[in-house]
Amino acid sequence: MIRPMLLALPLALAVGVTAHADHLKENPVDVLMRVIEEVPDSPYLLQSEQNLMMMEDNPNLWTVEDGKDLFYAARGPNNVSLETCDFGKGPGELEGAYAEMPRYFEDTGRVMDLEARLVHCMMEIQGFAADDPAVRQRHGSGSDHMKLQSYIASWSNGIPWNPPMDHPLERAMRDAGEYIFYRRAGSLDMSCQTCHYETGKRIRASVLPNSRVPQEWTKAISWPAFRVGHDHSRSSQHRIRGCYWQMRQAGPVAGSDGTIALISFWTDLARGQPAILPDMKR
Amino acid sequence: MSRVCVAERCMGLLPALLVGVLLLALSGASGPARGQGLSALERQMEAVVRDSWGDAPGVEARRLVQDDTQLECSRVRNEPGDALRERIQKRELARISYPEGGLVLGDPVAGERYAKDGYGGRVGRLRPDDPARPRGGNCQACHVLEPRDGIGGTLGPSLAGFGIGLGTRPVAVRYVYDRIYNSHAVNPCSEMPRFGYHGFLTRQQILDIAAYLLMPDSPVNRIEPPGSEPAGTVRPLP
Numbered sequence: 449m450i451r452p453m454l455l456a457l458p459l460a461l462a463v464g465v466t467a468h469a470d471h472l473k474e475n476p477v478d479v480l481m482r483v484i485e486e487v488p489d490s491p492y493l494l495q496s497e498q499n500l501m502m503m504e505d506n507p508n509l510w511t512v513e514d515g516k517d518l519f520y521a522a523r524g525p526n527n528v529s530l531e532t533c534d535f536g537k538g539p540g541e542l543e544g545a546y547a548e549m550p551r552y553f554e555d556t557g558r559v560m561d562l563e564a565r566l567v568h569c570m571m572e573i574q575g576f577a578a579d580d581p582a583v584r585q586r587h588g589s590g591s592d593h594m595k596l597q598s599y600i601a602s603w604s605n606g607i608p609w610n611p612p613m614d615h616p617l618e619r620a621m622r623d624a625g626e627y628i629f630y631r632r633a634g635s636l637d638m639s640c641q642t643c644h645y646e647t648g649k650r651i652r653a654s655v656l657p658n659s660r661v662p663q664e665w666t667k668a669i670s671w672p673a674f675r676v677g678h679d680h681s682r683s684s685q686h687r688i689r690g691c692y693w694q695m696r697q698a699g700p701v702a703g704s705d706g707t708i709a710l711i712s713f714w715t716d717l718a719r720g721q722p723a724i725l726p727d728m729k730r
Numbered sequence: 731m732s733r734v735c736v737a738e739r740c741m742g743l744l745p746a747l748l749v750g751v752l753l754l755a756l757s758g759a760s761g762p763a764r765g766q767g768l769s770a771l772e773r774q775m776e777a778v779v780r781d782s783w784g785d786a787p788g789v790e791a792r793r794l795v796q797d798d799t800q801l802e803c804s805r806v807r808n809e810p811g812d813a814l815r816e817r818i819q820k821r822e823l824a825r826i827s828y829p830e831g832g833l834v835l836g837d838p839v840a841g842e843r844y845a846k847d848g849y850g851g852r853v854g855r856l857r858p859d860d861p862a863r864p865r866g867g868n869c870q871a872c873h874v875l876e877p878r879d880g881i882g883g884t885l886g887p888s889l890a891g892f893g894i895g896l897g898t899r900p901v902a903v904r905y906v907y908d909r910i911y912n913s914h915a916v917n918p919c920s921e922m923p924r925f926g927y928h929g930f931l932t933r934q935q936i937l938d939i940a941a942y943l944l945m946p947d948s949p950v951n952r953i954e955p956p957g958s959e960p961a962g963t964v965r966p967l968p
Contacts, residue, residue: 624775627772627775628775628779630804631796632800632801632803633793633794633796634793634794635928635930636930637799637923638923639804642885649885650885651871652871652882698793700783704781704782705778706779706783707782709782
């Protein structure tokens with residue numbers, strides 16, 4: 449029932465998305481459809497026909513637009529834009545940069561995810577203080593962070609995840625992430641494996657993505673995404689907190705190496721599959 | 731070290747930790763460390779964990795520490811070989827505590843509530859537990875509980891019709907009590923939480939849930955009108 453509708457979808461969608469974000473070479477729905485074609489029976493990818501239909505009007509597209517304005521605006525105490533920020537492909541080079549994060553940055557000596565890198569540039573280049581709301585406020589569609597992250601990430605739409613593993617610290621972070629992913633703890637004895645290791649399993653009504661199926665996993669890790677249930681755009685860091693909440697374990701410190709390690713590992717698991725950005729989730 | 735404060739706090743120490751991980755990984759040093767039973771690499775990983783969760787207050791921080799079974803199951807990704815399986819099972823069986831008055835089935839109505847309610851165990855500043863409100867087992871998150879249950883999860887097997895065929899014999903009550911109290915005593919490295927062992931549910935709550943699962947007039951075991959699908963599998967005792 450769902451498939452004939454899906455196949456008809458791209459035709460119906462020819463216009464919309466590009467009207468918003470003209471740097472998107474491919475409609476994120478089409479990227480998702482490509483992925484679904486490879487695993488046409490995936491319960492996770494097909495769980496919400498409604499979301500698929502609504503992706504054309506993904507509210508995150510507006511967040512992307514807001515982010516674009518913010519990115520090029522002269523801001524902060526130094527009154528400069530973010531155009532000199534290097535996300536790994538050179539200053540201001542955004543195309544495909546997020547698909548190759550987390551990565552090691554020589555200027556900080558750290559492996560950084562998108563959020564950490566953005567914080568770094570806002571502070572070092574624009575001169576924002578750590579406690580400035582622009583830097584501090586990480587969540588919600590109205591936050592500078594969600595806008596900027598959504599814009600920067602959208603430049604990797606359709607591009608295969610390819611986090612670099614050249615620097616030894618990049619490999620160490622990926623391995624630390626793997627360790628944390630399988631680490632059972634807490635009064636419910638859970639690890640990420642408990643809920644993300646099999647295809648088509650459900651926690652109550654939610655269909656869970658399988659970390660061992662890259663096609664399911666690329667959608668799972670495609671953040672920022674608009675979360676329909678929250679009525680807000682959300683980040684990778686926010687998802688990690690949510691899953692620790694479900695496991696009834698304490699949440700890690702936002703931006704800590706533990707969280708970046710998890711993101712390194714989960715991105716490595718989706719390697720080769722196209723990023724779907726912006727995405728829309730339940 | 732790092733000049734950047736990426737979070738609510740600065741993490742100047744972390745790169746050093748990871749450099750440690752890296753050096754160990756490169757040197758291949760992974761023999762078991764004396765005392766804690768952790769390899770040198772595992773101890774470095776644990777340092778990253780401690781530091782990344784560093785600001786967790788007391789109870790939360792303690793929950794972060796793994797016990798022996800959590801550690802062993804994590805290492806083998808929940809696929810223990812025969813020897814480990816036997817060791818864990820023996821240890822976890824010894825950790826089950828039984829009520830003074832013996833195993834007497836409790837109140838199935840309260841049991842139904844505890845099986846469906848997901849209350850409790852919350853950590854963090856967001857919504858801490860109300861100590862006056864009993865915790866629930868949230869069984870329905872992972873199990874379909876009743877023949878007519880349309881919202882139960884599928885991480886665990888369906889329990890619809892679970893008590894049919896088992897009845898309320900002492901051996902059945904004992905099996906269900908053990909399973910809920912400490913699932914690793916039945917199936918080492920089970921994905922199901924050890925509700926009794928962690929004190930997440932009380933012994934009485936477990937007996938209430940057992941009543942809900944086993945009693946013949948419980949909605950779990952309600953016989954469907956003829957012509958409808960069979961309610962659940964009639965299972966033999968393990």
